[in-house]
Amino acid sequence: xxxxxxxxxxxxxxxxxxxxxxxxxxxxxxxxxxxxxxxxxxxxxxxxxxxxxxxxxxxxxxxxx
Amino acid sequence: xxxxxxxxxxxxxxxxxxxxxxxxxxxxxxxxxxxxxxxxxxxxxxxxxxxxxxxxxxxxxxxxxxxxxxxxxxxxxxxxxxxxxxxxxxxxxxxxxxxxxxxxxxxxxxxxxxxxxxxxxxxxxxxxxxxxxxxxxxxxxxxxxxxxxxxxxxxxxxxxxxxxxxxxxxxxxxxxxxxxxxxxxxxxxxxxxxxxxxxxxxxxxxxxxxxxxxxxxxxxxxxxxxxxxxxxxxxxxxxxxxxxxxxxxxxxxxxxxxxxxxxxxxxxxxxxxxxxxxxxxxxxxxxxxxxxxxxxxxxxxxxxxxxxxxxxxxxxxxxxxxxxxxxxxxxxxxxxxxxxxxxxxxxxxxxxxxxxxxxxxxxxxxxxxxxxxxxxxxxxxxxxxxxxxxxxxxxxxxxxxxxxxxxxxxxxxxxxxxxxxxxxxxxxxxxxxxxxxxxxxxxxxxxxxxxxxxxxx
Numbered sequence: 198x199x200x201x202x203x204x205x206x207x208x209x210x211x212x213x214x215x216x217x218x219x220x221x222x223x224x225x226x227x228x229x230x231x232x233x234x235x236x237x238x239x240x241x242x243x244x245x246x247x248x249x250x251x252x253x254x255x256x257x258x259x260x261x262x
Numbered sequence: 263x264x265x266x267x268x269x270x271x272x273x274x275x276x277x278x279x280x281x282x283x284x285x286x287x288x289x290x291x292x293x294x295x296x297x298x299x300x301x302x303x304x305x306x307x308x309x310x311x312x313x314x315x316x317x318x319x320x321x322x323x324x325x326x327x328x329x330x331x332x333x334x335x336x337x338x339x340x341x342x343x344x345x346x347x348x349x350x351x352x353x354x355x356x357x358x359x360x361x362x363x364x365x366x367x368x369x370x371x372x373x374x375x376x377x378x379x380x381x382x383x384x385x386x387x388x389x390x391x392x393x394x395x396x397x398x399x400x401x402x403x404x405x406x407x408x409x410x411x412x413x414x415x416x417x418x419x420x421x422x423x424x425x426x427x428x429x430x431x432x433x434x435x436x437x438x439x440x441x442x443x444x445x446x447x448x449x450x451x452x453x454x455x456x457x458x459x460x461x462x463x464x465x466x467x468x469x470x471x472x473x474x475x476x477x478x479x480x481x482x483x484x485x486x487x488x489x490x491x492x493x494x495x496x497x498x499x500x501x502x503x504x505x506x507x508x509x510x511x512x513x514x515x516x517x518x519x520x521x522x523x524x525x526x527x528x529x530x531x532x533x534x535x536x537x538x539x540x541x542x543x544x545x546x547x548x549x550x551x552x553x554x555x556x557x558x559x560x561x562x563x564x565x566x567x568x569x570x571x572x573x574x575x576x577x578x579x580x581x582x583x584x585x586x587x588x589x590x591x592x593x594x595x596x597x598x599x600x601x602x603x604x605x606x607x608x609x610x611x612x613x614x615x616x617x618x619x620x621x622x623x624x625x626x627x628x629x630x631x632x633x634x635x636x637x638x639x640x641x642x643x644x645x646x647x648x649x650x651x652x653x654x655x656x657x658x659x660x661x662x663x664x665x666x667x668x669x670x671x672x673x674x675x676x677x678x679x680x681x682x683x684x685x686x687x688x689x690x691x692x693x694x695x696x697x698x699x700x701x702x703x704x705x706x707x708x709x710x711x712x713x714x715x716x717x718x719x
Contacts (some may be wrong), residue, residue: 211586212587219566225580226576234548234588238588239352241548241549241552241592241595244595255604257658259684260611260683261604
């Protein structure tokens, strides 16, 4: 799995674009979350789900139709 | 006449109904017990004796008449807004009736306290809370599990015989497992949820009972469901086991205890064990995390995040800000994974009745360093725990955790069973079958802290 550089642009760019302020501790925590979540998130996005008929408003109390 | 304090939930209810226990004496003894034991546990973060006495005075003769219950700091009460274990929530809250409150009140139960919880419900250990962490009665230096930490520690410490938790990514099952209790995560939508601050948006969170055994969960669960969870048959049970990270990347003693429990269950039910395939557990876990993240951030604005209460933990502050950055495309993909896993489970449940794997890969870690050592290496308990729990929340299926052993360090080990949608009753039946197979050894085990108290003197 590719290692993500916590210092990449994602976090500062995202914060700046949304106008969210963050101190050094916030940034360190966010970097840790990013390192943990981002690689599997990219894998999730790359999953081939083409052809899957997605349930619309599924009733989660029941088996899928 | 005994005060009934150390009876289980259904025994308390039966003793009161039979006139063998006076509910007023039980309430006062429970309040005294909380005063005695809670300083070591920090399980109950607020009591309100006058409110409890008023509840008892007005209680109808329902199935829990006079039985003291702890409720998690996740629902409002008419006299108290929930705090969600945090210095602040992202949405406004106020005192109010909630579904679980009404269900308990109408069943005649007496709410004696509010249970501590992991801050914002965002952890499997219970080691972070605005009230300070709850502690595990089996070892007060260990995590009680989260996020329903206080409800679990309350029952394991025998402060009360039953508690109401909530489960969005395992938050009933983890503390049940760490504290040696039985905890039921209902099928989505079956148990009372209204009044919860996320009720309008959540597709994962459910209320659920935490008790010493499955019979008590059946009783408290019936109250939360608003319908009787009837007992049934388990003869010829088809048990599916998945040879994947969830069952293999666990400590040797967890693997051994859970394997033995599955075999005992097979023998007790005259059933069979089948190895089954369930691909996609890792993306399913991330999908559940992404969905609950997006639901929990509903209505949150950047301006709001710039005014966070400084008393929120650094982890919560950074986590909330990071969640705002997650791409919508990932959440959309998560809903596709949800469909995929629901279909896979539907197919699987035509082959087996239940799927079994360990609830937690390792027993409760230290409060001050919640890490676990697994065959794959050392990792955070949160990271390791969630991969065995999130599937049930993502797909809506019910799940139950029950104690199946103690580690060399004297900490509980737990097995999780998951069934098809609406088979909550079957899971309780199966848990009871396993209790019979184990001669109730594990459900009747008491932590040292709960063995004696001046209250009994």
